[in-house]
Amino acid sequence: MTFLSDSRARGGMLILALAFIGGTGCVAIDAVNKNRYERQKRDAEADRQRRIAEQTPAAAAGDPAARTALAYALVSASDRRQDDAPRALALLEQAAAQDYGMAQAMLGEILTGSAVFLHVPRRFPPDPRALTRGIALLQRAATKACSYRPGPGIYHVEPAQRAAQMLGVAGLPDESLLWRARGIVHCGGANAGYLASQAESKYIKPVERTETLALLTLTGNAKAIAEARAALPADTVAAAERLAADLRRQVAASERDYPAPPRKELP
Structure with missing residues (x-):
């Protein structure tokens, strides 16, 4: 009985030790992953700030490509509290008025409530007037390119397909x-x-x-x-x-x- 009791005790201690080691191992891995994630966030934000600094002078001089690239940088922070949506929207309006396709595509997505990857206020379903204008912008953008990718990341716009989708939302199936x-x-x-x-x-x-x-x-x-x-x-x-x-x-x-x-x- 003593031998069995000792065996059980040793077994229990071994299980507890392994559990402790496993637990601390998970904590260590979580800490490493958290540190890696925080470092990636800092690097991404530093890159975003660099792009903002690079594009600001040309945007101020009226270049539509720079205005659009700056607008994208202003609404693509990992921390949404660092975004500047009003300034970004003003830049997109200016570039779209210059008939710049990428700005038309982005602004069209925003107005139709489709820009899920951009940190801007949006409504879905959108206001009818905003929907109509957004579709028109997407259609104009579709005459210049099949697809637009304004910066790093997965966000892109395929204006013809998005216009088709939004025309369906607007009740215009044909x-x-x-x-x-x-x-x-x-x-x-x-x-x-x-x-x-x-x-x-x-x-x-x-x-x-x-x-x-x-x-x-x-x-x-x-x-x-x-x-x-x-x-x-x-x-x-x-x-x-x-x-x-x-x-x-x-x-x-x-x-x-x-x-x-x-x-x-x-x-």
């Missing part, structure tokens, strides 16, 4: 479909595999199935198109082909007011 088509024809802005799975889904409405298959047709992805068509009724396939042809004509007609963007995108 215009929304046209701008989805523009995004595909001009920029390849669609995932063919996703469109194919949507077209074949049993949960989609018939009209949406036809539209999705038409958009898939515009991608030119032969494999995905063939597989989707093989899985769908012949009348749906025929209707989608007609709609795709009509969308191509609509896209071409829309280029009178909204020219296709150059293939080389802005930095």
Whole structure:
């Protein structure tokens, strides 16, 4: 009995010791991770302040690219309390008025309530007047580039796709479909595999199935198109082909007011 009791005691002490070591190990790892995170935050803030200092003189001189880059730096701090949204918005308004595409794209996203990665006040759903103006800015930006990335980080804008989304929010489904088509024809802005799975889904409405298959047709992805068509009724396939042809004509007609963007995108 004494031997068993001693064994149990030693076992219990060993478990407690291991638990203690494990616990202190976790604390040490947490401390290292916290220190690394804080260092990364400090480095990111130092880089942001450097970009602010670099862009301020050119922005003050009226350069739209510098105004836009400065605006992005002013609303991309890791600590939102360090942001300056009013100044950033004023700079974007100035650059957008100079017909600078990146500023139009960013301001359009802000006005439509879509700029989730920018630390600016936003409403969703947005005010109808702000929504209308934001869509117009996105459409103008879409004539200059397919995609905009104003600075370091993951934030970017694909204006044709965003305009299509916001036109749907505004209750303009036909215009929304046209701008989805523009995004595909001009920029390849669609995932063919996703469109194919949507077209074949049993949960989609018939009209949406036809539209999705038409958009898939515009991608030119032969494999995905063939597989989707093989899985769908012949009348749906025929209707989608007609709609795709009509969308191509609509896209071409829309280029009178909204020219296709150059293939080389802005930095």
